[in-house]
Amino acid sequence: MPMAADDFDFVRGSGLIDELHSRGKVIGEEIVDAALLGEHAADAHYVLEHPRLPFVSYPYEWSFSALKAAALLHLDIQQAALKKGVTMTDATAYNIQFIGPRPVFIDSLSFRRYQEGEYWAGHRQFCEQFINPLLLRSFNGIPHNAWYRGELEGISAENLSRLLPWRSRLSWNVLTNVFMQARLQNNSGSDDAIRKAKTRKLPRIGFEQILHGLRKWITRLEPGHDGKTVWQDYATDNSYADDEAVNKRRFIAEFSSAVKPALILDIGCNTGDYSIAALENGAELAVGFDFDHGALEYGYRRAVSDGLNFQPLHLDAANPSPNQGWMQAERMGFRERANADAVMGLALIHHLAIAKNLPLAGVIEWLVDMAPHGVLEFVPKNDAMVQRLLQMREDLFSDYDQANFEEQLNSRARIVKSEVVSASGRVLYWFDRH
């Protein structure tokens, strides 16, 4: 029997996967007939089927709290595994996906039989892919996203140790997991050090203590330089009360109850107000995208605390996640993944067309391509927000007007309904793509 199949049988026999699945921590799996895959499965001992994930996202798109939730999930699983004599072969953040705000572990082959005395194979990877990106935000106030997207494997202890403020050394956990690990890694390249390291053993109690200590520490980590007061500002800034917000919510509610999208994308979601309006009226899952890290953080916390099926992700619409990794096919770009039942682009297009100098026709095409149904908002030039965008610059946007907006939308879709939602003349368009 191949080693992987042997481990697979041992792990399933331990009851670990059933237990974790029943608690929603790992994705469901079912052994199916190998013939389903034909010659692709000629040598396979088992063929597994998993439920399809509604949307695939990557750690460089997650907010701080989402990455933290994924880190805690990984530790929970490793702790539960150890109790059953199982360990994990790696600790990559890409093995975790989100369903709404809830992280779920997706790699069935990451589990194998634990051998007494063995080390935590994934420790360094766990540091690079979870802890170090969290520390960058927590101590330096820098969101992990851009660095993580560039360096797909996360942030090394060596690099982070050069950046963290001196006071971070006062934390025993930072001192050991970052500074000491970086130093040991640098000093340990000799054959002798490698030989010695290979012959050491880690007692199980030590392994358990390391996991427990990390769990306790990570639970306490918070994003730096934008403490809790900022989240409260987001909550109060986004008043539900004004007429414009009420009109928009009503429009989205009507759209959502007619289309009933299994997945709706909310491009420029801010803290998720309109995703919530869609979810309350027939949408099953809303995946939101925004540029503002504070808004994403608030949106994620809100989704967790209110039990909303909403996942906010980081996106710079002018520079979305590309195809990357091995053969540029390992991690899919935003465009490849942005196929949904519905899309919303509210208070968004003027930012792209005016602040980012993108052609209006291109912006509309980009949004309409994402889904067969959607709602887009046109914000006229006399609106205070557009005036603010134009305040410090020349108005080069002679084609930015309602007539051109409608013409561009009409060439790609049928306008089902439109409604003026503000005194300044903002208009919502409900469209069905041609």
Place this chain on the structure above:
Amino acid sequence: MLGAQTVRVFLVVLGCTVLAAPSHAYLDPGTGSIILQSILAGIAVAMGILRFYWYRLKAFFSGTTLESEAADSKDSEIQNDI
């Protein structure tokens, strides 16, 4: 920053055994990570032993049994914050 001397002291605390461990690694764990884990584990185990004797000492002077003392401090005994 902890120096090489300190590292050696911790390793003595651990009293690490010299038996070949299985090496069917899927991932290169990194030598730095392995040495660090042995240090952290050594400290955790040492703290555990110290705690154990501390509770025995407390039990001896207060006249309570070790079991009731241990039950009271179930969490803190196991959950050593490293």
